Amino acid sequence: TDTPVTVLGLGLMGRALAGAFLKAGHPTTVWNRTPSKADQLVAEGARLAPTVGDALRAGSLTVVCLTDYQAVHELLGAADSELGGTMVVNLTSGDSTQARDTARWAEQRGARYLDGAIMAIPSTIGTVEAVILHSGPRADFETHEATLGALGTVDYLGADPGLASLYDVAGLAMMWSVLNAWLQGTALVRTAGVDAATYAPFARRIAAAVAEWLPGYAEQIDNGSFPAEVSALETDVRAMAHLVEESEAVGVNAELPKLIKAMADRAIAAGHGGEQYPVLIEEFSKPTEG
Ligand code: NDP
Numbered sequence: 001t002d003t004p005v006t007v008l009g010l011g012l013m014g015r016a017l018a019g020a021f022l023k024a025g026h027p028t029t030v031w032n033r034t035p036s037k038a039d040q041l042v043a044e045g046a047r048l049a050p051t052v053g054d055a056l057r058a059g060s061l062t063v064v065c066l067t068d069y070q071a072v073h074e075l076l077g078a079a080d081s082e083l084g085g086t087m088v089v090n091l092t093s094g095d096s097t098q099a100r101d102t103a104r105w106a107e108q109r110g111a112r113y114l115d116g117a118i119m120a121i122p123s124t125i126g127t128v129e130a131v132i133l134h135s136g137p138r139a140d141f142e143t144h145e146a147t148l149g150a151l152g153t154v155d156y157l158g159a160d161p162g163l164a165s166l167y168d169v170a171g172l173a174m175m176w177s178v179l180n181a182w183l184q185g186t187a188l189v190r191t192a193g194v195d196a197a198t199y200a201p202f203a204r205r206i207a208a209a210v211a212e213w214l215p216g217y218a219e220q221i222d223n224g225s226f227p228a229e230v231s232a233l234e235t236d237v238r239a240m241a242h243l244v245e246e247s248e249a250v251g252v253n254a255e256l257p258k259l260i261k262a263m264a265d266r267a268i269a270a271g272h273g274g275e276q277y278p279v280l281i282e283e284f285s286k287p288t289e290g
Helices: 012-023 035-043 052-058 069-078 096-108 138-151 163-190 196-223 233-250 255-272 277-284
Strands: 005-008 028-031 061-064 087-090 112-119 131-135 153-156
Touching: 005 012, 005 052, 012 028, 012 035, 012 061, 012 138, 028 035, 028 052, 052 069, 061 069, 061 138, 069 096, 087 096, 087 138, 096 112, 096 163, 112 138, 112 163, 131 138, 131 163, 138 153, 163 196, 163 233, 163 255, 196 277, 233 255, 233 277, 255 277
Parallel strands: 005 028, 005 061, 061 087, 087 112, 131 153
Antiparallel strands: 112 131
């Protein structure tokens, strides 16, 4: 806890990160483009660095949390010559290409670089509830794991610096798909006068049950073999047609049901009707047509 750390960027998230380091007892240096955002942290014991270069030299690691990667490049680009020998942990949200490019850019300037993604809101930072993903050189993560642990539950995904961003967006795909499926069902049952709160426990049970299937289905994907142990895709597609027809019959939006069915129809047209649901990975792994 006596490891000195630096936080660059004191927006809503950056302030939470710096606050968690302080609370854990780390000597904490901060810097922000708008210096007044450091006032509260300084009152709590943080040191406000006069320049980015000073901030980079103060900590044994520097956590960066800005709006986007463009801001990161503007800020660190201006302090280009001061990056040598630093350890940068970039927790700014972005895509995997930006993460890989920024890793290369930082390494060319003599910095060590880990990329991260924060799967949490500011109020949970510093608790186990805040999951923070990291990717980049394993040795660097291991050296700084205990220090980064002050921020929440830290996960290491692998050496490719793009992995944290990829998991970040993959998690969003899961989140929105579950929420949209729940909204579709809620719209359906409301046509029969059932309110959302009455339907929610049922929806939750289905979501939890389906989540249990993932490890077994993942094995089929990794083995590239999809024996229909539970049901064949052509059976599922008949149920998908019910979902489309029911949605249209009761007058709710049928776009999502139609999309679900269209992908399965393509898989069947490609000859996969007798295989199990995860064979759809082949449709998901192709670029969008048209
Ligand atoms: P804010 O808008 O509150 O803060 C943005 C920060 O970036 C400020 O410190 C701002 O400085 C700084 N900044 C922007 N552009 C520049 C620039 N060109 N040069 C220097 N500094 C710049 O955003 P958040 O703190 O909420 O988010 C930060 C990152 O954390 C984002 O990538 C976001 O996606 C991610 N994140 C946020 C979550 C949240 O719940 N808030 C959840 C998960 C991830 P200034 O104060 O001077 O404007």
